[in-house]
Amino acid sequence: MNPYQAPLQDMQFLLTQVFDAPNTWEQLPAIAEMLDMDTASAILEEAAKLNRDVMHPLNRSGDEQGVSFVDGKVITPDGFKAAYDTFAQGGWVGLCGDPEFGGMGMPKMLGVLVDEMGYSANNSFTLYSSLTAGAALCIHAHASDELKTTYLPHLYSGHWAGAMDMTEPQAGSDLRNIRTKAVPQEDGSYQITGSKIFITGGDQDLTENVIHLVLAKLPDSNGISLFLVPKIAVNADGSLGEANGVTVGSIEHKMGLKASATCVMNFDSARGFLIGEANRGLACMFTMMNYERLAIGIQGLGSAQAAYQMARDYANERIQGTAADATEKRNDPIIVHGDVRRMLLTVNAMTQAGRALAVMTGKQLDLAKYATGDIQQKAAKYVGLLTPVAKAFLTDRGLDATIMSQQVFGGHGYIRETGIEQLVRDTRIAQIYEGTNGIQALDFIGRKVTGDDLHALSLLVDDIKVELASFDKIKPEDKQAVLSRLDALMQTAQFVNDNKAQHPALLNASAVDFLDAFGYTLYGYFWLAMAQQSHKVEDKNFTATKQYLADFYINKLLHKADYHLAQVNAGDSSIMGMPAELF
Amino acid sequence: MNPYQAPLQDMQFLLTQVFDAPNTWEQLPAIAEMLDMDTASAILEEAAKLNRDVMHPLNRSGDEQGVSFVDGKVITPDGFKAAYDTFAQGGWVGLCGDPEFGGMGMPKMLGVLVDEMGYSANNSFTLYSSLTAGAALCIHAHASDELKTTYLPHLYSGHWAGAMDMTEPQAGSDLRNIRTKAVPQEDGSYQITGSKIFITGGDQDLTENVIHLVLAKLPDSNGISLFLVPKIAVNADGSLGEANGVTVGSIEHKMGLKASATCVMNFDSARGFLIGEANRGLACMFTMMNYERLAIGIQGLGSAQAAYQMARDYANERIQGTAADATEKRNDPIIVHGDVRRMLLTVNAMTQAGRALAVMTGKQLDLAKYATGDIQQKAAKYVGLLTPVAKAFLTDRGLDATIMSQQVFGGHGYIRETGIEQLVRDTRIAQIYEGTNGIQALDFIGRKVTGDDLHALSLLVDDIKVELASFDKIKPEDKQAVLSRLDALMQTAQFVNDNKAQHPALLNASAVDFLDAFGYTLYGYFWLAMAQQSHKVEDKNFTATKQYLADFYINKLLHKADYHLAQVNAGDSSIMGMPAELF
Structure with missing residues (x-):
């Protein structure tokens, strides 16, 4: 297995070009005093090294050995304690924690990228610190000063x-x-x-x-x-x-x-x-839950990224068959085959757009925490809207990605030694815990979309339309492809809102499809944004790659939104009609 | 875990009402002398008992213990040897084998149902006998009389x-x-x-x-x-x-x-x-491969059926939340929730249609082997057309089904003790071995559809249209929903056929989507056929269930075909354009 390599160039591109981190941070004093883009890049590079050299090498051995339970004590696999100490001593547990209590005060839009690296390198390891950071967030938001003073420094330092x-x-x-x-x-x-x-x-x-x-x-x-x-x-x-x-x-x-x-x-x-x-415990716990929901979404994203790297490397190395356009039989790497490319492109396009979703959600969390006035209020709404989507869509597509990547390996993908099957098994839980993806979807369509009378959704759709209009490097028909899905999405949301009183089961029965339709549409916008902003990057190969992937996404993946919208618009009668005893 | 219960009523319905086994068998002397529908039912009942009482109880323990390799010898898990002896002594290995060499001479359309039970009860166990039956088929078709006489009786008996x-x-x-x-x-x-x-x-x-x-x-x-x-x-x-x-x-x-x-x-x-x-070894091996491909398709089907039973039972037993239309908070089984029903209905509708695909393919194998003249020739074409679809579509949907069923269990689905996660792991390989599903799809679109200039596909589509026209219990709009997809499928096949010379990668790049589009369309026909024929059954609940499921399939699942057709019609340029080094 090749060492994990964090996609640093893609990460920096999202921060600087797509989501305008430098200007955003400059306008938020609490962040501006902690970092600029150079510091952020240095942090990403350090995290990349740590995950490559310390955590990733323990991923397979940790899976083989597992945790054990002896005489009432939990024992983690060999090497975990030393790696954890290195991680804690680097201050990574408190990366986004409050500096008043020993945290590093970094913005979440940077934190999500560090989290992604952790989940790419070692799902099991990263969970330990993720839950600690989430608990600290909850204590910070709701506990007494005494509890904060007693507990936060030890949590941020990773000692507890x-x-x-x-x-x-x-x-x-x-x-x-x-x-x-x-x-x-x-x-x-x-x-x-x-x-x-x-x-x-x-x-x-x-x-x-x-x-x-x-x-x-x-x-x-x-x-x-x-x-x-x-x-x-x-x-x-x-x-x-x-x-x-x-x-x-x-x-x-x-x-x-x-x-x-x-x-x-x-x-x-x-x-x-x-x-x-x-x-009022549930409301407090939801501070942690919402944090964890984004973190778990990023578990799906990190697994997808790790799977992509493995499948891409294998497709370039594995010799089998001959390219369709070759004039004679020869031995080619399997990346020449259309179906292998289809799988790699799908995983890559979905994962890069997924990273955009994570950074966008992180940015809104930062604005909701550090900005003021209208910007803060809108950001808080967007956090509510995007969190269940980030949790469910990133983990559902994360499983898709690991399975598709495993398929690229053929028979070797089923063998434990290869390592790709572990990613499937490790990421599967992310669709379930911290609220199943069905629960996330119900939160999204029930509370965040129709519960808000489509207000937040309309705001977001309007913002996206304004941005799309400003893109001068994008073909009109590609913009139109996304615009028409945005309109269809709003109409469908309206249909659900209009009918939810008469059809009490409609929300639950159409929730997952509505969330998926939203996700595929949003990713269409992300791809046009990435294609647009890629022209600001000097590396011509980088720009070309983003163009190819945007083209693939718009041509091949965006119309999954249509399928899911059709599902919602077909209503709930064929779901709710059959009596339970006939199942 | 509840014991496995073979879906005998559904199986008998497919044989007698949907695929007309009694008349088919009567017209094939080699089969008619071996069995009638009563015998077939008795065989199914016996197989159901055997799988419930002998093989299924070894499924979890076999997974936990695994095979071991000691001093050059393979050791199967406890209980496998005794169960295998029971299975072999019952003559099940030679169920469809040639009676001249000790086989039972049963038709494949019965054999596929017995195979399904095996894969529902115990994937690992059933593979041993499945490969034996496949090897016997290959020897029977291609080996010398001396080899046949020496080897076949011992293979059919299960001694070897x-x-x-x-x-x-x-x-x-x-x-x-x-x-x-x-x-x-x-x-x-x-x-x-x-x-x-x-x-x-x-x-x-x-x-x-x-x-x-x-x-x-x-x-x-x-x-x-x-x-x-x-x-x-x-x-x-x-x-x-x-x-x-x-x-x-x-x-x-x-x-x-x-x-x-x-x-x-x-x-x-x-x-x-x-x-x-x-x-000429590959051609001979393909006799076995084709047999195994159908068998492996049925592995996907059997896993899906087992997963459905587990998820349905859990959804009826697990108390959590309140039905959306309840007037007060109470504790309901989770089958009241729209999203849980959506998952169960999807798995059930896909699995029952999958069983129809297996039986149809089995029937065509029987006709290709035992019939004469035009019927035999057309059946041979249909076998070629349907085998890669049965292999790929049944296993892809098999994985979907196990994952969706696992989701119904929530957190409990991730725990090994529950048993559902084993089905995901066991059935995952079926998408890979005996030729990956990408290879199946390429065989389908390349050799069986466009390689045949759409001849076999047209024959099948025309046959289906004639049958649809005869259905008097089906709403015209439901027929139209399937007919319009059949037409779109033919147009798309024509598009690929017209462009494959100019675009040598088009076949490979669009193969999987074309196969999926065909599968979802064919399942639409199966559901209308099942809804139509269910009126012949006296059990009113049975008829009602088929109506509900057909309604669900047509409203909610059939338009997946549109998505996959759109993928094919978008061509291969966005797949083939990106240079390998940019991946």
């Missing part, structure tokens, strides 16, 4: 890790039925008792402590509250005290992500601290 | 197994470059020397002998010949003699199919016997 404890056997997508209890104590803390399942990084041997964010119910309340529960109690002076009644019941044996511990966590009168208001 | 030895490290999809040598001996036999990889069932501990069909080159020849090479030499009296220089080098560690041995085979001056003419 974070975990998100929501699911119980009877309460997964629907959290109403959780049974974990929180009993108030005289000192203002709570005793937490209950069991949680599917806890990613619930425990490990990488950090001194694990800080659990636990959903639980107060006595005589059906509301859900959020608690901070350390595995090891923290003394008043910040040193570690006694074990806190937090134990691992078992770890799961999974299809993939074998080096990431998925734990059953037991809380036995563990001492916890309320985060945010009582009975 | 068969394997197909084609691939070498440098020669996979393109067999021109194989290096295995065959040196003629004075007694008319050959000494075979070389190495083969990816040999499914290359060895095991289930049978006394393994009969390898090996592709090799004669001295000073670039032609490829086919040889029968037993692992253990067979004496003149039919008893087993010495080891024959056939050894296992290693076994592969794979994504799935862990209980099926995939071997590196070494032939060291092994004694072999020519099958068919010298330098």
Whole structure:
């Protein structure tokens, strides 16, 4: 397997040319004082080296060895602890954290690119730090100053890790039925008792402590509250005290992500601290969930990028068959074959557009956090709109990409040693956890599109139209191809909005197709934007590549949007009609 | 995990009502003397029991334990040997074999349904016998009477197994470059020397002998010949003699199919016997390949059916969330949710139509073998046309089905214990081996459609149109929906045929999309046929279910054909234009 090479040129192109990071950052004082584009490039290069040299070499061995569970302790694969220390000491866990508590204060539009590298290099490894960053974000947004001061520096430094404890056997997508209890104590803390399942990084041997964010119910309340529960109690002076009644019941044996511990966590009168208001825990947890949703979308993106590199290298090296236009039989690399090219182009075009979606969502997160006035308000709306799309579309297309890349390998793709099948197994979960992609789609069409009476969607579509009009290097028919899908998308959204009251199941039944239609249309815009801005790059091969890929996307992939729109417009009667007992 | 339940009512419906097996068989004397519909039903019921009670219980344990390779010997998982003996003693290996040599002489349209059950119950187990049946078919078609008499009875009885030895490290999809040598001996036999990889069932501990069909080159020849090479030499009296220089080098560690041995085979001056003419080995091997291609298509179908049952049962049992039309919050099974229903309906509609494709292909194989005159000739054409479609479309949709079914399970679908993730891993290879689905699609559009100047395709389309016209229970607009796709398909085929000379890469670049367009269109016809014929069934629930599913297919899935046709009609320039170094 070749070493992972981060697509630095593509990443820098998206930041500088497509999403105008230098000007954006200059206008946001909190960011401007932390970095400029040169610093950003240096950070990307450092992250690329770290992922290539430290994390990627542990990816296959981590899959083969897996985590183990011995005498109540989780043991990560050989090499993970040393790699984690290197990663933590570099300050990467706190990359986007608040400098007041020891974070590096970097913008999210840079952070998403570092995250992508991590998921390309080593899905399992990267999850540990991703959950820590998410937990820190939630604590930063909702916890008391005392909790922030006590916990954030240790989380940003990577000495402690974070975990998100929501699911119980009877309460997964629907959290109403959780049974974990929180009993108030005289000192203002709570005793937490209950069991949680599917806890990613619930425990490990990488950090001194694990800080659990636990959903639980107060006595005589059906509301859900959020608690901070350390595995090891923290003394008043910040040193570690006694074990806190937090134990691992078992770890799961999974299809993939074998080096990431998925734990059953037991809380036995563990001492916890309320985060945010009582009975408002879900709203607080959603700060973390939204962060994780984007991060998990990027898991799909990172897997897709890694798969593409492997398949492209293999297609250039593997000799088999003869090009269709050759005048005599000879032995060619398989990249000459139309079907192999079709697969590589599809994966490449979808992945590069996916990266644009990640950076755009990161930019809106930065604007929502650091900008003011109308810009801030619009950005907050866009974050709401784009987050479920980034989670679902990037992970669904991520699985497509790994499977298509595996296909390029032929029989060798099914052999574990080759490594590509691990990407399929590792990325499959990303469509499921942090809210299944069906749940994301329902959030998108139900809350973010029709729940907002199409307001945010209209704003975005209008913004895109204005931008398209300004593109002077793009053929009118290509602009028209995207414009017509934007209009069809709005009409379809209107159809759903108009009919959702009469057809209560319409939202749920058409959610996934609507999200997919939106994704394919948005990617059409991204490709025209990338083709337009590629003319600013001096490297002629770079510009040509973007033109070829934009052409491929518009000709070959964009009309997937039509299929998905047709699905939505066909309504829900053929889905809801059949009685359950006839299935 | 619930026990596997074969969909017997659906199977019998396809045989009797949709594909008219009783009349077909009555008109074919070789079949008529072997069975009627009652016998066929009894065979299906027996196979259902065997797969439910014997093979399915070994599916998970076989995956966990896997095959091992100790001291040069392959060891199958616990229970496989006893189950294999039960299977062989029941005569199932020779189900469709020639009665003259001990086969049961059953028609393929029955055989495909038995195969489906095997792949639903236990993919790994069923591969062993499937390759044996394929090897027997090849020997029956091309070998000398002496070889037939010596080998066929032992293969049909399951005492010996068969394997197909084609691939070498440098020669996979393109067999021109194989290096295995065959040196003629004075007694008319050959000494075979070389190495083969990816040999499914290359060895095991289930049978006394393994009969390898090996592709090799004669001295000073670039032609490829086919040889029968037993692992253990067979004496003149039919008893087993010495080891024959056939050894296992290693076994592969794979994504799935862990209980099926995939071997590196070494032939060291092994004694072999020519099958068919010298330098015509590929043509002979294709008899086996075509058989295996249909069988592997059915692997996809069987996996899809097993996945559907699991997902449906889970959706009925798992309580989470509230139906969209409920007036108060309550706890409902997830089958009330539109998105869950969408997934289940998609898997179910695609799988039932897939079964129709398998039975139709089986029927054409029977007619090609047992009928005479025009019927025989047309059937032979249809076999050629349908085989690559059955292989590729059934396995591509098989993977879709397992992934969609896994999604219904949410987080539980990622846990090995649940069993659904094994189906994803086991069926993934079916898109690759026996010729990748890209190769199938190229065979379809290149040889079977345009290579035949659209003749076979036109015949089939015309036959379907005549049948559609006769359906009196189908709405005109539903007929029109299928008819318009049939016309678009013919126009698209014509476009490719007209342009293939000018655009030599067009066939390869558009092959997969053309095959998919054909598949989705054909399934539209199958659903109207099933809806039409369901009125002959007395069980009103059965009839209603077929109506609901046909409605769903026509409204929601058929227009996937439009997307794939648009892809083909967009030509190959955006695929072939980009230079390889820009990928």
